[in-house]
Amino acid sequence: MKRTITNLGSYTLAELLDDPEFMAWVMNPNEQLDAYWAMQQNNYPNLVGLIADARKLILSLKFEQQQMDKLSYESLWQQIAQQTATKQFQRPTVAIWIKSMAAAIVAIAVFGTAFYFYTNRQIEITTGYGQTKHISLPDASEIILNANSTLKYPNNWNKEETREVWLKGEAFFKVNHLHQQGKLTKGDFFLVHAGNVAIKVLGTTFNVNQRRHKVGVALMNGKISMEIADKKHQALILKPGDLMVYDNKKDSILRELGNVHAKMAWKDGLLIFEQLSAAELFQQLEDNYGYKAIFKNPAIKSKKISGTFNVNNYDDLLKGIEIALGISIKKDEDLHQLIIQ
Numbered sequence: 001m002k003r004t005i006t007n008l009g010s011y012t013l014a015e016l017l018d019d020p021e022f023m024a025w026v027m028n029p030n031e032q033l034d035a036y037w038a039m040q041q042n043n044y045p046n047l048v049g050l051i052a053d054a055r056k057l058i059l060s061l062k063f064e065q066q067q068m069d070k071l072s073y074e075s076l077w078q079q080i081a082q083q084t085a086t087k088q089f090q091r092p093t094v095a096i097w098i099k100s101m102a103a104a105i106v107a108i109a110v111f112g113t114a115f116y117f118y119t120n121r122q123i124e125i126t127t128g129y130g131q132t133k134h135i136s137l138p139d140a141s142e143i144i145l146n147a148n149s150t151l152k153y154p155n156n157w158n159k160e161e162t163r164e165v166w167l168k169g170e171a172f173f174k175v176n177h178l179h180q181q182g183k184l185t186k187g188d189f190f191l192v193h194a195g196n197v198a199i200k201v202l203g204t205t206f207n208v209n210q211r212r213h214k215v216g217v218a219l220m221n222g223k224i225s226m227e228i229a230d231k232k233h234q235a236l237i238l239k240p241g242d243l244m245v246y247d248n249k250k251d252s253i254l255r256e257l258g259n260v261h262a263k264m265a266w267k268d269g270l271l272i273f274e275q276l277s278a279a280e281l282f283q284q285l286e287d288n289y290g291y292k293a294i295f296k297n298p299a300i301k302s303k304k305i306s307g308t309f310n311v312n313n314y315d316d317l318l319k320g321i322e323i324a325l326g327i328s329i330k331k332d333e334d335l336h337q338l339i340i341q
Contacts, residue, residue, distance in 0.1 A: 292338070
């Protein structure tokens, strides 16, 4: 299910029921989600009644599912069999009762199936160009999703199974450490799927960038395992400060030199460049803002740029880059291009 960034004050009941964060709060509440939705109700008083109605509906469905699970279909059919053995003159009534009971069982089964798929569906959260999104997962882990990115995860997480998410684009992860003591279990692990790469952690802080056939992982603290799906490469154990990049086209893994904090600066509204070529710079900007760079002078691609730039305003960012590289950038809104010369 896709989650789009919307003004909550204009929500209808249907839109509220379709909001993955609202569903996560009702089905798996925690202090952070309680505070978030309390704030939204304070900001948008018209939501109070809608939220009450939506919660009542969702929780009633959940209750019906629990009640349904307690029914014994075998017992019901035994009762039906006993009734069919009664006297001949009772058969018409029994036949009606059998049909009614069978219809009820079918209805319960259909409802149960529908509710199962509804509660176990996969949530999908997407950001547009120039947007970021803060996400709280059911286990209280936190994610900041960068622009032009998609994150998917199951609506209901089984505490006995590995926590899993699927990323396309870029995200910063702050994973909640669940293991307390004793032997590690599957439920203690957190797994990020990004292209052909799987990043397994217990609880740590790191950044994943999956764009243009490459997957880059930058580890701030803790320890993570980086594995390639084809099993040709041994799993790599990263330590704080490590920058690793898997190139899908070349099927190679390289350790990069650089500042881990620079790789994660985007989450704070900054871009930090360290001798980055103009060609790579404008590829990054295209990934995040959607404007394709057209170089009128190819020699500009090899120019290097260093420095820290604020990304709160795209036009101001381009102006800063113009000055730093000594170039001219013209933004073509119609073609969604940057003309560089």
